Amino acid sequence: MGSITFHHVFKRYKGESRPAVNDFHLSIEEGEFLVLVGPSGCGKSTTLRMLAGLEEISSGELYIDDKFVNYVSPKDRDIAMVFQNYALYPNLSVYENIALGLKLRKTAKYEIELRVNRVAKILEISHLLERKPSQLSGGQKQRVALGRAIAREPQVFLMDEPLSNLDAKLRAQTRAEIIKLQSDLKRTMVYVTHDQVEAMTMGTRIVVMKDGVIQQVAPPRQLYDEPANLFVAGFIGSPQMNFVNGSVLKEDGRFYFVNKRIRLALPEKYGSRFDSLTRSERNVVLGVRPEHVLLGPDRTDEPQPNSVSAVVQMTEATGADSYVYVAVGETRIIARTEPETVYRPEDKVSASFQLEKLHFFDENTGDAVGGEPG
Ligand SMILES: Nc1ncnc2c1ncn2[C@@H]1O[C@H](COP(=O)(O)OP(=O)(O)O)[C@@H](O)[C@H]1O
Ligand SMILES: [Mg+2]
Known part of the structure; x- marks a missing residue:
């Protein structure tokens, strides 16, 4: 469960001459930790949003578990997404924020309680469950956003620059936690970042994009040792080649x-x-x-x-x-x-x-x- 196939997928925004995503063609294995990396504007978020169902696909086909999903609505895709800005509901408590997705899916009350308490424990936010988002630090908010995604127990996790708003120390710590979570849960992860260090340390496979076009798909070491072109060679590694x-x-x-x-x-x-x-x-x-x-x-x-x-x-x-x-x-x-x-x-x-x-x-x-x- 949780395999994904992009078949020659394009995204053309209205009024734009150049496609934002240009012939994205890739299969992602069940349980894989795939990272999309590239400079700002290269089409990472657009690719992720098409996968989540938040953005229409202009042409090409998208499959999740061999099911054609181009026209399947986000809520029917068994996917949970974590955004850079956390997207928490300010009027709901931490508990209610984490529980909301489950409630909407008509999960039984005792089951919701069980799951919320379990993820709260994993993420060490049990003591924050009664608070409102405004009473949390950035790092705590991001944990709540992660908790909300995990509690859903989806087949696929999508994360769009989830660590960008954290300071360096917290970023490194949360990075390690996400790696551990993914390896414990063994769910497919598609993770977007513009930071090549984050990409190299997190992904089992990395997709480097530029101007909407995939430049290379490879495990981190291979990307570093055998870059396919000048762009990848210059983008991966610091100081650069x-x-x-x-x-x-x-x-x-x-x-x-x-x-x-x-x-x-x-x-x-x-x-x-x-x-x-x-x-x-x-x-x-x-x-x-x-x-x-x-x-x-x-x-x-x-x-x-x-x-x-x-x-x-x-x-x-x-x-x-x-x-x-x-x-x-x-x-x-x-x-x-x-x-x-x-x-x-x-x-x-x-x-x-x-x-x-x-x-x-x-x-x-x-x-x-x-x-x-x-
Ligand atoms: N809603 C939109 N309408 C028109 N152009 C957009 C829209 N969203 C993104 N774009 C353009 O598509 C390209 C890719 O954007 P995006 O996927 O957000 O890149 P990234 O996430 O890699 O920074 C950019 O040139 C951006 O300006
Ligand atoms: Mg983006």
Whole structure:
């Protein structure tokens, strides 16, 4: 129970030239924790609202448990949704807010009492049941909203940025609680956020969207290690992946990445990606994550292979990590370093890349070039 299938779903709002959701095509398994992530306006909420039945589908088909539901009203979908702004009824007590959905479904009174008390205990809000929403903190309100969804015991939970209004500490704590709840209840969860850290820590599978279009669907690790295009590569990970323009060329059977300042002899494993190289060179964007950039002492006097001269611009220490921003000519590169190593602006250093950890993107399409099979 609780599987979902989007079959080429579009949403076109009246008067808008571009579809808000463009050919959303995806199956979600029963019990899965799926996260939709992407910048503001990319169509996440619209997708979720179509799934909830709160927004009409312009074209395509939506199935829940193999049942065609395009025209099924929200209350008949066995779905509970939690919103960013909690959407509690101000005149009802916490108890009544949690009980309301059950009451409307004509659940027996003793059953309602049982369920409300049970979720209140899980969420540690038993002592708040008599209060009105105005007497609660933001975190407590969000718990009540979660409780209302859980008490319904739906097959599918939908959450639209439910943690956005909480402060950092409470956000991290509630995030952990939602993960635990979902794994205990084993219900399908579709969770929307614009925060890539939230997406990476919560989802078992992540859908990255941009301009209404799915960019990639993958488990967190794969999204990080094998981004399908420049957008995903830049969106997932903080600080973001470094990008360097240049070209790949073949010399004596070996592939090199080169630009005005950099020349990298590429490990054999990348060779197959460039086999289709028809011309002698191909313009690409090289991607390398900050943790794969190594800084060392300046070697301008004795240039090393696969290493470039760089000048430190600034450093940023987060406590556990330090990030050093260096300039290689016009290109700015961020390196993650040990916090113990101290760099100062204008320091001359050498930068090298972990050659096994490079990414290559087509300069024109932005799509990843080749990639590991599977
Ligand atoms: N009711 C509406 N009428 C017209 N355009 C809308 C409406 N709701 C959202 N949009 C537009 O659809 C696009 C996607 O919006 P939305 O789904 O809210 O994105 P997200 O949740 O990812 O921020 C945006 O360009 C937004 O302006
Ligand atoms: Mg939204």
